[in-house]
Amino acid sequence: MISEVEMGHLRRAVELAGEALAAGDEPFGSVLVSGAGERLAEDRNRVADGDRTRHPEFELARWAAANMTPEERAKATVFTSGEHCPMCAAAHGWVGLGRIVYAASSAQLVGWLAEIGVGAPPVRPLPVQEVAPHVVVEGPVEEFAEQLRQMHRECFTR
Structure with missing residues (x-):
């Protein structure tokens, strides 16, 4: 249960996803929280410059590898607007981060993009557990579904 x-x-x-959208980027944002509940780092999508690997979840995994012990990483949680893509799920798993809590699932995103005629992404949108099977994952959280759907609609129809 999410507190x-x-x-x-x-x-x-x-x-943060909204900030990414306002900056002309795709609407994704993530926050890294310690096992004690302290916000350690946050980021938003930065792929508009052409580097499609600049996802916030990937950046937070890199930050965690450089700034946290393995024990601290295992107790941490990544809160994110969208379920990790396979690249980010792999980074999360390799770095040894703990739980993921996401607002919208990859399946929801694929449906929203189909609604507005956006083709499939270049990487198959797999659930996190298919890439990193030992990561505890919670989501989606329906409270955010319509807000995120509208962000993605705005992003891909401008």
């Missing part, structure tokens, strides 16, 4: 404090972290991830 009210954790919902605050998830809300921040969705805010």
Whole structure:
């Protein structure tokens, strides 16, 4: 179950997605929280410059590898606006981060993109557990579905 404090972290991830959209990027945002509940790092999507690997989940995995012990990483949680793509799920698993809590699932995103006629992404949108089977994952959180759907609609119809 996702606590009210954790919902605050998830809300921040969705805010970061909005910041990405306002900056002309795809709407994704993520927050890394320690096992003690401290926000350690956050980022938003930065793929508009052409580097399609600049996902916030990937950046947070790199940050965690450089700044946290393996024990700290295992106790941490990544709160994110969208379920990790396979690249980000692999980075999360390789770095040894703990739980993932996401607002919208990859399946929801694929459906929203199909609604507006956007083709399939170049990488198959697999559930996190198919890539990193030992990671505890919670989501989607329906409270954010319509807001994120509208962000993606705006992003891909501008």
